[in-house]
Amino acid sequence: MMMDATGSHQAEAPDEATEAARPAKQAPRRPAAPPAPRPLFPFSALVGQEEMLRALLLVAVDPGIGGVLVQGDRGTGKSTAVRALAALLPPMRVVVGCRFGCDPATSGGFCEDCRARRVRTATTVPIPVVDLPLGATEDRVAGALDIERALVDGVRAFEPGLLARAHRGFLYIDEVNLLEDHLVDLLLDVAASGENVVEREGISLRHPARFVLVGSGNPEEGELRPQLLDRFGLSVEVRTPMDLATRIEVVRRRDSFEREPAAFAARWRRPQSRLRAQIGAARKRLPRIVTPDSALEMAARLCMALGTDGLRGELTLIRAARALVAFEGGREVTVAELRAVAIASLCHRLRRNPLDEAGSAARVQRAITEVLGP
Amino acid sequence: MTAGGDATRMAAQPADDASLAVALLAVDPVGLGGAVLRAAPCAIRDHWLAAFRGAMPVGTAWRRMPPDTPDSRVLGGLDLGATLAAGRPLAERGILAEADDGIVVLPMAERLACVMAARLAAVLDTQEVVVERDGLARRWPARICIIALDEGIDAEEMPPAQLLDRIAFMIGLDDLPRGAVVISPGPEIIAAARKTLARVVIQPELLHALCATALALGIASPRAVLLALRAMCAAVALAGRTMAREEDAMIAARLVLAPRATRLPEATPEEAPPETDPAEAMESESHPAAEQPRDEDLADIVTAAARAAMPPALLARLAAAQQAATRAGAAGRAGAVRRDGKRGRALGARAGRLHDGARLALIETLRAAAPWQAMRRRRDPRGDRPVLIRAEDIRLRRYEERSGTTAIFAVDASGSTALHRMAEAKGAVEMLLAECYARRDRVALIAFRRDSATVLLPPTQALARARRCLAALPGGGATPLAAALEAASCLAEAERRQGRLPLLILMTDGRANVARDGQTGRVAGEADALAMAPLLRAAGLPILLVDTAPRPQPFTRALADAMGGRHVPLPQADAAAMSAVIGAAARAA
Numbered sequence: 001m002m003m004d005a006t007g008s009h010q011a012e013a014p015d016e017a018t019e020a021a022r023p024a025k026q027a028p029r030r031p032a033a034p035p036a037p038r039p040l041f042p043f044s045a046l047v048g049q050e051e052m053l054r055a056l057l058l059v060a061v062d063p064g065i066g067g068v069l070v071q072g073d074r075g076t077g078k079s080t081a082v083r084a085l086a087a088l089l090p091p092m093r094v095v096v097g098c099r100f101g102c103d104p105a106t107s108g109g110f111c112e113d114c115r116a117r118r119v120r121t122a123t124t125v126p127i128p129v130v131d132l133p134l135g136a137t138e139d140r141v142a143g144a145l146d147i148e149r150a151l152v153d154g155v156r157a158f159e160p161g162l163l164a165r166a167h168r169g170f171l172y173i174d175e176v177n178l179l180e181d182h183l184v185d186l187l188l189d190v191a192a193s194g195e196n197v198v199e200r201e202g203i204s205l206r207h208p209a210r211f212v213l214v215g216s217g218n219p220e221e222g223e224l225r226p227q228l229l230d231r232f233g234l235s236v237e238v239r240t241p242m243d244l245a246t247r248i249e250v251v252r253r254r255d256s257f258e259r260e261p262a263a264f265a266a267r268w269r270r271p272q273s274r275l276r277a278q279i280g281a282a283r284k285r286l287p288r289i290v291t292p293d294s295a296l297e298m299a300a301r302l303c304m305a306l307g308t309d310g311l312r313g314e315l316t317l318i319r320a321a322r323a324l325v326a327f328e329g330g331r332e333v334t335v336a337e338l339r340a341v342a343i344a345s346l347c348h349r350l351r352r353n354p355l356d357e358a359g360s361a362a363r364v365q366r367a368i369t370e371v372l373g374p
Numbered sequence: 375m376t377a378g379g380d381a382t383r384m385a386a387q388p389a390d391d392a393s394l395a396v397a398l399l400a401v402d403p404v405g406l407g408g409a410v411l412r413a414a415p416c417a418i419r420d421h422w423l424a425a426f427r428g429a430m431p432v433g434t435a436w437r438r439m440p441p442d443t444p445d446s447r448v449l450g451g452l453d454l455g456a457t458l459a460a461g462r463p464l465a466e467r468g469i470l471a472e473a474d475d476g477i478v479v480l481p482m483a484e485r486l487a488c489v490m491a492a493r494l495a496a497v498l499d500t501q502e503v504v505v506e507r508d509g510l511a512r513r514w515p516a517r518i519c520i521i522a523l524d525e526g527i528d529a530e531e532m533p534p535a536q537l538l539d540r541i542a543f544m545i546g547l548d549d550l551p552r553g554a555v556v557i558s559p560g561p562e563i564i565a566a567a568r569k570t571l572a573r574v575v576i577q578p579e580l581l582h583a584l585c586a587t588a589l590a591l592g593i594a595s596p597r598a599v600l601l602a603l604r605a606m607c608a609a610v611a612l613a614g615r616t617m618a619r620e621e622d623a624m625i626a627a628r629l630v631l632a633p634r635a636t637r638l639p640e641a642t643p644e645e646a647p648p649e650t651d652p653a654e655a656m657e658s659e660s661h662p663a664a665e666q667p668r669d670e671d672l673a674d675i676v677t678a679a680a681r682a683a684m685p686p687a688l689l690a691r692l693a694a695a696q697q698a699a700t701r702a703g704a705a706g707r708a709g710a711v712r713r714d715g716k717r718g719r720a721l722g723a724r725a726g727r728l729h730d731g732a733r734l735a736l737i738e739t740l741r742a743a744a745p746w747q748a749m750r751r752r753r754d755p756r757g758d759r760p761v762l763i764r765a766e767d768i769r770l771r772r773y774e775e776r777s778g779t780t781a782i783f784a785v786d787a788s789g790s791t792a793l794h795r796m797a798e799a800k801g802a803v804e805m806l807l808a809e810c811y812a813r814r815d816r817v818a819l820i821a822f823r824r825d826s827a828t829v830l831l832p833p834t835q836a837l838a839r840a841r842r843c844l845a846a847l848p849g850g851g852a853t854p855l856a857a858a859l860e861a862a863s864c865l866a867e868a869e870r871r872q873g874r875l876p877l878l879i880l881m882t883d884g885r886a887n888v889a890r891d892g893q894t895g896r897v898a899g900e901a902d903a904l905a906m907a908p909l910l911r912a913a914g915l916p917i918l919l920v921d922t923a924p925r926p927q928p929f930t931r932a933l934a935d936a937m938g939g940r941h942v943p944l945p946q947a948d949a950a951a952m953s954a955v956i957g958a959a960a961r962a963a
Contacts, residue, residue, distance in 0.1 A: 079499065133504040135493055145744065152461065175489075244582075248581060251581065251584075251600050254596070
């Protein structure tokens with residue numbers, strides 16, 4: 001029996017068309033994301049929902065903020081917005097042939113394959129935005145025995161799953177509150193450690209899996225577990241726009257996109273590239289953003305006033321404010337940015353009163369007024 | 375209406391709307407998403423389906439998907455037979471991918487689980503099936519049209535909301551007269567309309583009218599307007615035109631918007647959009663939304679058309695339906711949770727021996743056996759078997775045996791209680807709700823006052839809604855205790871059928887003075903309440919009667935005994951004390 005879990009493989013896209021005619025001997029596949037057949041709605045063409053769009057842009061600027069949860073009404077474009085974000089992300093550098101998309105510049109945390117590599121050549125790929133489809137099984141999420149290689153070659157090889165594909169990118173879960181409990185457990189575990197440990201079917205392997213978790217859902221279809229809630233850096237609530245002009249515009253753009261997706265995308269090409277450039281510039285500027293002590297103190301006082309547990313809220317608040325400064329082209333974090341991101345950073349971290357519905361956002365708003373002034 | 379006006383001519387009668395839906399759906403099945411047929415199984419429903427099938431091109435895929443179809447069949451996955459035969463993994467399409475460019479019929483759609491509805495919603499949104507199952511990653515096109523057969527009897531029984539949000543038509547076939555006929559236009563008309571569809575032009579004022587109508591009817595989701603727009607385009611194409619007219623907008627409003635109304639439009643429907651958020655208005659790019667008088671008139675006409683199409687009982691039904699749509703929590707709906715150990719949510723597989731009643735996890739077994747094949751074959755070179763499976767490879771399915779609790783609160787909102795301690799009762803229920811949240815129980819709320827008991831909140835895990843219901847609970851009127859007991863026992867039975875453990879908390883001062891037939895009177899009221907009690911005792915659920923009267927009455931104690939429940943008089947109780955008592959009883963239950 002040959003152990004092949006640590007061998008180095010060239011990435012190879014699965015060949016759908018010739019599935020039946022696949023030769024018996026074949027190099028193992030990297031689970032490359034199958035191409036999306038339909039063009040995506042341009043992010044810059046989304047109407048309204050500024051809170052949600054800003055939260056998504058902030059994690060695009062600084063993935064370290066730690067994910068976004070979007071909850072709210074049906075038909076508000078939650079999943080459209082998240083999927084549209086993919087088109088705005090800058091490319092990233094990866095080690096050639098790495099199944100897990102390791103960063104060639106990382107100081108540590110290479111996968112086993114890359115540690116064994118003597119020469120690590122780098123290449124550029126798009127930042128992955130991986131959709132976790134409903135009904136996905138655990139073996140495909142975490143990765144498991146490559147059943148094809150096992151059956152065909154009698155080789156015990158690891159086939160990376162969605163977590164490997166999402167490494168250094170985004171993992172999007174639509175209807176996150178309908179996600180099965182055992183998958184939630186798995187995600188919590190991996191998100192906490194930044195590493196996916198696979199111990200199944202005689203395979204023992206670990207690989208880095210750091211990703212930005214983006215979830216969306218309708219809270220009326222089920223509550224989210226508090227542990228999972230806490231995993232999201234920012235949480236925003238979306239409401240159906242109720243003014244006529246906005247609603248007409250939403251329907252008009254959606255309709256013209258669905259009729260002629262390519263033409264629509266072409267019309268929005270310039271705003272899209274402007275936004276992409278703005279994100280790229282913000283990413284470059286981010287390390288140089290100054291966070292004065294006064295801002296740190298404000299953030300601490302805000303969190304103390306709200307009694308948020310732990311430091312995560314404070315850190316997220318600061319990071320989100322820095323990302324906003326970078327995005328808007330500023331140099332220094334001020335009260336204005338803290339104020340702008342406070343609700344999204346903190347409202348899901350309050351000592352939870354499950355019965356308080358709109359209450360948490362209102363509580364944050366009150367604390368903002370008290371601490372930061374009206 | 376001139377050339378090709380077949381469709382629009384048949385607009386006045388309900389049967390004709392049903393026919394019109396057939397025609398429009400045949401013109402743009404994917405864009406419209408499908409139709410919900412609300413009716414018991416009956417001839418007219420079969421007739422509608424046959425008419426629709428006849429209107430679709432010959433050879434259109436037509437698949438049935440019962441509500442309990444497993445994921446492997448719906449989405450697809452590893453084709454085990456072919457895999458075993460070929461000795462390498464082969465994928466198998468599920469129903470949704472098979473129905474690409476065709477129809478998926480959902481019988482008993484009111485029983486569809488929330489999680490399955492979410493899968494369908496994802497496919498309707500993206501028009502493809504993405505499968506990450508059984509070690510396979512596949513993406514198949516799935517441009518589908520869903521015909522949901524809603525056989526719900528109560529207003530609450532209806533398909534999940536996220537599915538309804540993406541399906542254009544909702545047709546109540548029960549409302550049709552006997553012997554109504556569904557006519558579909560000939561295939562050549564449909565084919566011509568399909569060709570025209572891409573060239574249809576919608577004037578901005580018609581779009582404006584649809585949006586205004588949706589607002590006037592209290593329809594929140596923008597998807598409804600988008601579907602109405604699609605219906606309007608299909609109507610234009612069906613009439614053989616490329617330019618939309620007022621009557622097309624009226625068809626769309628009648629067929630798509632009217633069934634979704636959550637409120638009646640204002641009597642004088644002044645088109646009054648709420649204050650425009652300046653920020654949002656700036657976002658929306660320069661656009662001819664200038665309120666011209668013509669637009670408003672048009673909006674009024676379209677709204678009136680939608681209003682005329684609303685059946686009389688619709689509003690009541692929809693109000694209940696909205697509650698029902700959100701009732702099914704993460705655990706799914708009717709029949710989703712059973713506890714016989716061979717059903718329920720699969721928890722994965724474990725190694726074990728095959729015994730009577732155990733269910734083989736075939737794929738897991740295959741996975742376990744797979745790595746050893748080459749080695750085993752070397753040792754055992756009889757080449758006639760494609761896969762060599764040993765006893766140690768056997769994996770068995772494990773199922774979750776979940777017995778969630780549903781706490782049913784029956785709260786006396788009559789004048790006598792309201793006077794004394796409505797606030798305490800509300801406070802106690804709120805604290806209990808918080809405890810239920812911690813245990814992830816479901817809660818339901820029945821309020822009784824005047825002449826009836828109402829299920830204010832069907833069993834739900836969405837506690838925020840429970841709180842909202844409770845806060846809005848009005849007080850005053852007589853005490854229909856018997857009706858409350860009847861409602862509670864129905865609800866408890868329904869929960870038990872779904873494999874949950876019901877728990878009844880009845881809060882009343884026991885001053886029953888309304889009989890089941892609605893007659894008022896202390897004697898009849900108490901007698902009827904006592905008569906209902908054995909029913910609850912037979913149901914065998916834990917019952918707690920919280921006596922909120924200032925001075926406990928003998929009747930209340932007798933009632934608790936007759937129900938086999940505990941009687942807790944709380945003459946001086948505050949919310950915290952009540953919560954402590956009830957919490958203890960619930961834990962003991």
